[in-house]
Amino acid sequence: MARIILSLNDEKILKEVEKALAETRHEVRILGDLSYEQGLKAVADRIMAETPDVVIMDYWPEDAASVKLMQTATDLAERPEFILIENEENTGREQVLMALNEGARAFLPHKFQIPALLNYVERSISGPGRLRFKALENYVPEAAVNRLEKQLGVLRGKSHSFQKLIAHLLINPVIAQARKTLVVSDSPYQLELLKKILDDHNFQTLTASNPDDGLNIAMKERPHIIVSDLELEGQTGLDFCQAVKFTHRLIPCYFIICTANQDKIEKVMTPGNGVDDCLVKSSGQNDTMDFVSRVALGLLL
Secondary structure (H helix, E strand, O other): OOEEEEEOOOHHHHHHHHHHHHOOOOEEEEOOOOOHHHOHHHHHHHHHHOOOOEEEEEOOOHHHHHHHHHHHHHHHOOOOEEEEEOOOOOOOHHHHHHHHHOOOOEEEOOOOOHHHHHHHHHHHHHOOOOOOOOOHHHOOHHHHHHHHHHHHHHHHHHHHHHHHHHHHHHHOHHHHHHHEEEEEOOOHHHHHHHHHHHHHOOOEEEEEOOHHHHHHHHHHHOOOEEEEEOEEOOEEHHHHHHHHHHHOOOOOOEEEEEEOOHHHHHHHOOOOOOOOEEEEOOOOHHHHHHHHHHHHHHHHO
């Protein structure tokens, strides 16, 4: 169970997020009176006094306040993961990139979907180096193992619930227009395989065999989701992602990179790259369902 701090000025959003997190069985604490005017050091002290794993709070645009707050928290102790929520709808791209580059786990738009937030929370908790037990020395090995098994059981239950959500998304006609998906790969086999998988799950699938064609198709068709290989002819999937999102500003667009190397995922997901998710290429039925579920997550954004 993780400890999560909430500080959101919008009461409606705060109640929705609090309710959703309560169902995950994480410990949720609300610090509703945090403000930029209190001073960053004082705010950081209050946050870190709670020893949180995740902090979900409004983005403060004044003088890069949110970025400075994250830096201050880093100086005080092991920093929690920060998820920033846009409190207005006109945050500049440069501000978003700065926040992500300085370590924010996610920067969500003002009108975000709760399932997308929950996904980022779980990735914050269970990502590389984040799964840890507080005061582990107080546990005998058997107790630690039992606790881990309990956590894994909860995660399995959430996985089943997530698959039900995906099934609902894929049959819901209201979001049919968001299913346009572009797959980019210089491997004919990979291209055909992924297209078939997505077509079988009711996505509107476009394909391109190189990043130049992919960019042309993306600019013309405006797909909601792009799935790209990491290694492409002439450039990487990261280069392609940045061309799509930052150079040509094809936003909103949920960008997924596929790689055959598990060890490259953390580097691909470095904040500021613009990548929304990174998957190991599927090699079996279970991998296929995970792939479809992760792609379908883009329908929520």
